Amino acid sequence: MRLYLAVFALLAAVHCEELFNGDQVLRIHAESENHIQILKKLERDVDSGLDFWTHAVSTEQPVDIRVPHSSLYALKDFLKKNNIPFTVIINNVQEHLVREREEMVRNAKMESKTKSFNFAAYHDLETIYNFMDTLVASHSNLITKVNIGSTYENRPMYVLKFSTGGEQRPAIWIDAGIHAREWISHATAVWLADRIATDFKENRAPVPSILSQMDIYLMIVANPDGYVFTHRSPNEFYRLWRKSRSATSNPKCHGVDLNRNWDAEFGGPGASDDPCAEDYRGPSAQSEIEVKNIADFIMSHGNFKSFMTLHSYKQLLMYPYGYSGTDAPDRTELHDVATKASKALNSWHGTVYKVGSIFHTIDQASGTSVDWAYLRGIKYSFAFALRDTGEYGFLLPADQIVSTARETWFALRYIMKYVCDHPY
Amino acid sequence: MASTGDLEPTHYPARRAAQVALHYLNTHHGSPFRVFGLQQVHKASAEDVAAGGRKYKLDFSVTDWGSGSAGPALRCSADVLFPRTERHSAPEVQLHCEALHQINSTAQEEDAFYQKYISPDSTVSARDIPDSFGNMSEEMQPFWRLARVAASFIMLRESSENTEFNMAKVASVTQQESSEEQLMLEFVVLLHDFPSQEIVQWKLLASWSPDRGVRVLQTEWQPRCPHATKPPN
Numbered sequence: 001m002r003l004y005l006a007v008f009a010l011l012a013a014v015h016c017e018e019l020f021n022g023d024q025v026l027r028i029h030a031e032s033e034n035h036i037q038i039l040k041k042l043e044r045d046v047d048s049g050l051d052f053w054t055h056a057v058s059t060e061q062p063v064d065i066r067v068p069h070s071s072l073y074a075l076k077d078f079l080k081k082n083n084i085p086f087t088v089i090i091n092n093v094q095e096h097l098v099r100e101r102e103e104m105v106r107n108a109k110m111e112s113k114t115k116s117f118n119f120a121a122y123h124d125l126e127t128i129y130n131f132m133d134t135l136v137a138s139h140s141n142l143i144t145k146v147n148i149g150s151t152y153e154n155r156p157m158y159v160l161k162f163s164t165g166g167e168q169r170p171a172i173w174i175d176a177g178i179h180a181r182e183w184i185s186h187a188t189a190v191w192l193a194d195r196i197a198t199d200f201k202e203n204r205a206p207v208p209s210i211l212s213q214m215d216i217y218l219m220i221v222a223n224p225d226g227y228v229f230t231h232r233s234p235n236e237f238y239r240l241w242r243k244s245r246s247a248t249s250n251p252k253c254h255g256v257d258l259n260r261n262w263d264a265e266f267g268g269p270g271a272s273d274d275p276c277a278e279d280y281r282g283p284s285a286q287s288e289i290e291v292k293n294i295a296d297f298i299m300s301h302g303n304f305k306s307f308m309t310l311h312s313y314k315q316l317l318m319y320p321y322g323y324s325g326t327d328a329p330d331r332t333e334l335h336d337v338a339t340k341a342s343k344a345l346n347s348w349h350g351t352v353y354k355v356g357s358i359f360h361t362i363d364q365a366s367g368t369s370v371d372w373a374y375l376r377g378i379k380y381s382f383a384f385a386l387r388d389t390g391e392y393g394f395l396l397p398a399d400q401i402v403s404t405a406r407e408t409w410f411a412l413r414y415i416m417k418y419v420c421d422h423p424y
Numbered sequence: 425m426a427s428t429g430d431l432e433p434t435h436y437p438a439r440r441a442a443q444v445a446l447h448y449l450n451t452h453h454g455s456p457f458r459v460f461g462l463q464q465v466h467k468a469s470a471e472d473v474a475a476g477g478r479k480y481k482l483d484f485s486v487t488d489w490g491s492g493s494a495g496p497a498l499r500c501s502a503d504v505l506f507p508r509t510e511r512h513s514a515p516e517v518q519l520h521c522e523a524l525h526q527i528n529s530t531a532q533e534e535d536a537f538y539q540k541y542i543s544p545d546s547t548v549s550a551r552d553i554p555d556s557f558g559n560m561s562e563e564m565q566p567f568w569r570l571a572r573v574a575a576s577f578i579m580l581r582e583s584s585e586n587t588e589f590n591m592a593k594v595a596s597v598t599q600q601e602s603s604e605e606q607l608m609l610e611f612v613v614l615l616h617d618f619p620s621q622e623i624v625q626w627k628l629l630a631s632w633s634p635d636r637g638v639r640v641l642q643t644e645w646q647p648r649c650p651h652a653t654k655p656p657n
Contacts, residue, residue: 234555393592395558
């Protein structure tokens with residue numbers, strides 16, 4: 001029926017301004033075979049000007065009629081006299097068409113905003129936050145924006161929730177930007193958000209099937225304060241900032257490494273106690289509000305089945321543990337999934353990722369988010385270190401954003417499908 | 425505690441040692457038109473040696489960053505010795521790469537670049553290469569590569585089994601007066617150490633000519649000083 005109205009709208013707009021002003025659409029609820037015969041007779045009368053949108057067939061189905069304004073009183077009178085119940089479902093067809101048309105134009109603008117959004121560029125926080133709103137508006141049947149709390153400097157932390165319904169469905173978590181200078185991670189996540197929405201809308205496998213059973217939560221900027229700081233100046237002190245922006249016990253040094261602050265072997269080797277260090281763990285586990293907000297959200301949700309975090313650089317696909325070299329209990333399966341995911345990634349552009357635990361591929365690291373998730377029972381926990389291997393490092397040229405995002409999507413898609421196919 | 429014997433090529437001990445070999449390769453064969461990067465480690469092993477150091481044996485492939493992903497990979501083998509001394513001393517590298525002299529010559533580009541900037545009027549000066557968005561003008565690319573090669577001298581010298589250095593960016597390049605027909609360039613470079621995630625700043629003076637290659641004449645570690653620079657607003 002929407003299509004019908006849409007066609008009407010276009011016709012009305014093209015031919016005349018007020019074709020349907022004052023017309024109403026009535027929904028008739030025939031209650032007897034007698035009612036049906038009366039309605040059938042009405043429909044056969046071509047001079048009545050009544051526009052039957054659905055036909056009188058049985059008492060099981062309502063009959064919708066567009067009634068020209070001039071015939072309204074007469075018809076309503078007629079229906080009342082015959083005790084045929086009806087309701088007005090469209091009060092003024094012209095107004096309705098105008099509103100419909102306006103909504104279409106709005107949607108088209110929203111879509112072209114997301115279509116015209118430059119994914120091949122790095123954007124500041126405000127632009128990314130606006131993008132999120134635009135995306136939600138153009139896919140309001142799928143995406144909602146969830147505010148999970150504020151940062152140290154009082155910025156909102158948003159997660160995009162992709163859901164087709166249900167109550168607390170098993171869910172997949174993806175975050176980016178926990179380290180501020182790793183700009184390719186935020187840029188990739190922006191592209192991913194759009195890609196997931198588009199794949200769902202265009203019914204491209206496996207996204208609709210995954211979303212019929214699971215929800216996806218995507219946090220594009222996990223460290224907003226840090227990200228804003230990296231935009232303040234090209235000077236390396238700003239652009240190459242890694243941590244949060246909280247005050248520490250040392251007035252000369254700010255910030256905590258948000259990926260050493262999780263309650264997972266916090267305090268162990270693989271993080272620093274020095275507030276001036278890049279991998280400063282913070283005074284206590286979850287001392288950083290950004291980490292606490294995410295941890296609390298995930299724990300209170302209680303039904304996450306996968307946790308994935310995007311970083312850069314080095315081209316690695318990693319699984320727990322970071323805090324120890326011991327194999328995680330699910331190591332064999334996780335290694336297998338990661339290996340296949342990295343092959344999927346490689347199939348797009350030939351980019352080679354190495355696979356292994358955080359401990360073995362990077363170094364011992366304590367208090368990491370991936371360890372935290374795994375130790376909380378979220379089995380399929382992975383960390384990506386995106387492009388490149390050191391040539392540009394954190395300053396990856398913007399013309400590599402889309403190809404990086406696309407190949408990453410190949411890997412993520414594989415993992416998400418695997419998680420969906422292996423409930424636990 | 426590191427193990428002796430065969431190493432997993434995808435794990436960090438082998439990769440760090442290979443990176444040291446790369447720094448060595450670049451100090452010898454890097455130029456404004458050639459910088460080598462690690463493609464992958466094929467095989468690796470390590471053993472403790474008598475004098476108290478640790479020697480890595482590596483079989484790996486490298487690519488020339490200048491020729492992009494289309495470029496051929498060179499197969500190399502290297503011995504990398506990390507001394508275990510009280511004060512840090514530089515690792516020792518022995519390196520052999522197949523077909524090193526068969527790779528496409530960049531002599532023409534080098535000569536053109538040299539002629540352009542050896543002129544007494546030349547006073548190149550630039551900051552932030554690349555910029556925050558990874559952009560670098562074509563004119564700056566050879567200077568970036570020179571900085572990367574010069575930085576390799578420092579990275580090689582400063583490396584240990586607990587470091588993995590890369591050059592994060594060139595903070596500044598300032599051309600100095602040419603001397604003995606060498607291009608003289610003062611660089612401030614920012615190095616990134618992967619295990620500690622620290623950014624380390626070095627000022628250095630390097631010379632280059634097509635004949636003599638890159639030489640590093642002075643290096644000076646610099647403290648990173650945030651308060652000296654005010655943000656735009």
